Amino acid sequence: MWKSSVKPVAAAEVREFDHEADVVVVGYGCAGAAAALDAQASGADVVLLERLSAGGGSAALSGGEIYLGGGTPVQQACGFDDSADDMEQFLLAALGPDADAEKVAAYSRGSREHFDWLVGHGVPFKESLWDSPTWVPPTDDGLMWMGEAAHPFAAAAAPAPRGHRVTSDGFGGKVLMQVLGEAVAKAGIPVHTDTGAQRLVTDVDGRVVGLVARREGRDVTYRARRGIVLTTGGFADNAAMVATHAPVLAGLPVNSDGGDDGRGIAMAQAAGAAVRNMAAGQVGITLVPGMAVRGMVVDERGQRFINEDVYPGLIGQAALFKHGLRVWVVLDEQAYEEVPEVERWGVRPHHVAETVAELEAEIGMPDGALQTSVAEYNRHAERGADPYFHKAERWLRPLRAPFAAIDVRRGMSAPEYGDTGGGAEVFTLGGLRTTTDGAVLDHDGVAIPGLYAAGRATSSMHARGYISGTSLGDGTYFGRRAGVAAAGLR
């Protein structure tokens, strides 16, 4: 499974540590940056390790949405009231059932302050709303809906848009990491790149006191006087680990910076850490939300399975876990034309046809499958209703010839919006069990002394559902808390 052991090394076996700090943060994505910044702000001296040659992590590849609410200045400027309670209720519904209620509560209550922390470090958010379903606004708008007003979530909590998108020309993750990187540099936190953590070092009582890393082919040891924070990311790049724990994700293209090998999780497990919800994952698919919401999303039997106005990540999740990614967006010419060029992400139909029967045959669906679905959709749409899935009336209109379809497994074709070569791309959401302060728990549910974690190395808030913005959001928020805790102040 691993080329070298992931088991902890006994402290007695380390004659002399090469480096020493109060807090050693492992992995320089958004969670690592946040942990390092707040550990240092808490008075600890910190060193930040990164396996690759530069920081950024998967965060730098992301759209740059951060899920924030409770009445942020951006929400207020766009005319939305919000409360921590509504945010909490929405997250429990959207990330659950069985979301981590304690973390969701902490995150929702801490959100306003966390917004200020981000802005204080220089993270830019524009005070304008993108008002249509999207993965990321194709403009520089700073606020977006994450399905809060869609069925069934509108009934769970008073809807307010909470997707805060870091201002950027395209994907915002790179801007977030640039800003946090500047903050790390300004704070004078040493960053050791090309340094991959291999094993933890534990003392006779099981306390984590350091780690062994690999740099330029040789072992380098770090002593952590107060604590280690693992922010090493998920395990999407480790095919064996994916097959072992998240088989539905196996064999699919991966969304990561290439460093999500799961070793941070495994080396903590080998030191006694428990994990949670390891089968969880998310998928980005070639689905233009502006097209999907004006048309239908169907499976290989031509059957709809979701209201197309939810956050598109939920469509991706249903497509992956329930429909084997054999999913198409079906729309008509009018719907396609209504989507502004900027919002099309370069996606053009993979199939076009004058009749639904022809389209169905061209895709290879059973005779009558799509015809039946479109007829039913149209019959109800005529009167502005969607009794099947409750898409909002705003988006309902009978579909008329000519028709088109987009296969969600095929790649997008607008490289300016990030690397989208792969069509469907997955990442993992399961990981280490941690407290709200990032303490890593063992199989008794007891914190392992000296060991903390945040970001995708942990299982964080999600259970069955996932909403974008919670990765950068919980990575930075719980990263900060882990940094403070590792510094010994909690």
Next chain:
Amino acid sequence: MWKSSVKPVAAAEVREFDHEADVVVVGYGCAGAAAALDAQASGADVVLLERLSAGGGSAALSGGEIYLGGGTPVQQACGFDDSADDMEQFLLAALGPDADAEKVAAYSRGSREHFDWLVGHGVPFKESLWDSPTWVPPTDDGLMWMGEAAHPFAAAAAPAPRGHRVTSDGFGGKVLMQVLGEAVAKAGIPVHTDTGAQRLVTDVDGRVVGLVARREGRDVTYRARRGIVLTTGGFADNAAMVATHAPVLAGLPVNSDGGDDGRGIAMAQAAGAAVRNMAAGQVGITLVPGMAVRGMVVDERGQRFINEDVYPGLIGQAALFKHGLRVWVVLDEQAYEEVPEVERWGVRPHHVAETVAELEAEIGMPDGALQTSVAEYNRHAERGADPYFHKAERWLRPLRAPFAAIDVRRGMSAPEYGDTGGGAEVFTLGGLRTTTDGAVLDHDGVAIPGLYAAGRATSSMHARGYISGTSLGDGTYFGRRAGVAAAGLR
């Protein structure tokens, strides 16, 4: 999470062991019985521990199907040729993708000999075939199809029925455990009941040398000179563990003897063991296969999602993981009447109606949902085709008024076929990572010395799919191998 620690105890802390044996087998279900029998047959002296007041485990509650093939005498008597290769290919398809190929190969090649072992210990199989989809034959027939001839499995391997059902008046699991229990008694293997294993005992090198159990409120220690075999079952009874690892199963009624608390898995994990595929599970639902196959299985949108002639466990799995168990069997009067009384399991329709529109409204489906599906089904069935899901022509016929529907979440009402109070009932399939000889692997993929496991405490052969008969089958087969290995002969 646990009332008392699951962490291993250092051997140095145990002054004197209360009991001692070459091999200590923990858990007296089918895997434990098989492990104990073959460990002893290999020359080891053995003690068998059981947490409850009597052996049996979940095996005793089961239908009594054992998946066996490669040309058993029962298959031959019923006129079927079979080969280990075909069995292997079927299992790879039905338990996968990503089934444990090494275990499937070993199991398929060992199947003929394993049949002889079972029969040699007195397990009865009648040489007659039940030739219609079923959970368990309602007669005493000894051979049944497990979907081998259904789409898409018929294309994966030459079909032969491989469900070998222990002869019984009703469910066969109790007979299997009675016979194995007699064998254990005859072999003179001591059984310590009311003895729940709590923690492993490890020496300074990490070798497992014993365990601490709890009996009548006090600790009892066991030394294992050669090895410990954990056959402690799954974790379906542990709500916290289910929520942590298999959230889709959370909150549902459980199929177990009440002893599947997962402690065996957790105490091995705390001693460094790795796990696999912990989110996997299976569900038994109130679905009479004879009715389903003559009608349609639909979700809450009235949409079919599977060919109804597969093994019903696969319908249950799709219903649970993809359709939230909001699933109905829809059939007409003729179909219902065609199902012999003995095959009805006491199930009567929960809804009846003269028209599909009425049935649809009564169930609460969207207007047009079921009407559309039945019309499509009938249109194709008229010409003996099912282009949507490829159900065999034998079962295709247009459905005609009057109509009926059965809600799969409601309980069956024939207690003579086992305890069926709960409607849908789940169990877990994930567990410890083991080799084909039952050695428990650590996070480096290296066997933990002295520790073996089999049955539902392990993740065994399954990945995404599950077929009944592989629980009793792999439990007994890999239980035997673990017993032999623990005895030191492999």
